[in-house]
Amino acid sequence: xxxxxxxLQLSEADFADLASLLDLAQTSFVQAFTEGNKPxxxxxxxxxxxxxxxxxxxxxxxxSTFLLASLEGRLVGYTKVNLAAAQTDVQDPESLEVARLxxxxxxxxxxxxxxxxxxxxxxxxxxGKTFVWLGVWEHNVAAISFYELGGFEPFGSHVxxxxxxxxxDILMRKRLE
Numbered sequence: 001x002x003x004x005x006x007x008l009q010l011s012e013a014d015f016a017d018l019a020s021l022l023d024l025a026q027t028s029f030v031q032a033f034t035e036g037n038k039p040x041x042x043x044x045x046x047x048x049x050x051x052x053x054x055x056x057x058x059x060x061x062x063x064s065t066f067l068l069a070s071l072e073g074r075l076v077g078y079t080k081v082n083l084a085a086a087q088t089d090v091q092d093p094e095s096l097e098v099a100r101l102x103x104x105x106x107x108x109x110x111x112x113x114x115x116x117x118x119x120x121x122x123x124x125x126x127x128g129k130t131f132v133w134l135g136v137w138e139h140n141v142a143a144i145s146f147y148e149l150g151g152f153e154p155f156g157s158h159v160x161x162x163x164x165x166x167x168x169d170i171l172m173r174k175r176l177e
Contacts, residue, residue, distance in 0.1 A: 029102060030046070032105075
């Protein structure tokens with residue numbers, strides 16, 4: 001059963017949310033990237049990118065915002081959006097980066113990812129941005145298709161280091177209307 005948009009609740013992460021957000025971030029990353037990757041590379045990335053110290057540092061960055069999706073009081077997904085000063089590649093003042101958009105496996109295909117993407121697009125419009133861009137792993141066919149259906153188009157690529165594995169992310173962009 002797909003949750004209705006009214007059943008999903010949106011909030012901006014505050015300091016009290018960081019422990020729950022860290023658990024969600026680690027779990028959803030493992031669920032998304034274990035298949036097709038060596039477990040030691042996934043663990044190496046987790047120990048670097050998804051620690052309480054790193055998450056708090058990112059949360060404190062005024063150019064980054066974490067938006068949380070909850071269903072029946074439980075976190076089921078999140079997106080991290082970055083303004084130019086926090087963007088990983090493009091650093092374009094006219095763009096917003098969707099740096100992360102992850103949901104728990106149990107809600108895959110149930111509209112939570114679309115809810116979070118819609119929230120990110122609305123956030124970008126509210127900030128007066130012209131484009132939204134993101135990077136997606138070249139082997140994540142489902143995610144690429146999801147973003148293409150949402151109007152995103154490839155415009156480049158970059159290397160994403162997952163442990164000892166240098167992977168390619170496709171950079172995708174959408175012009176806001």
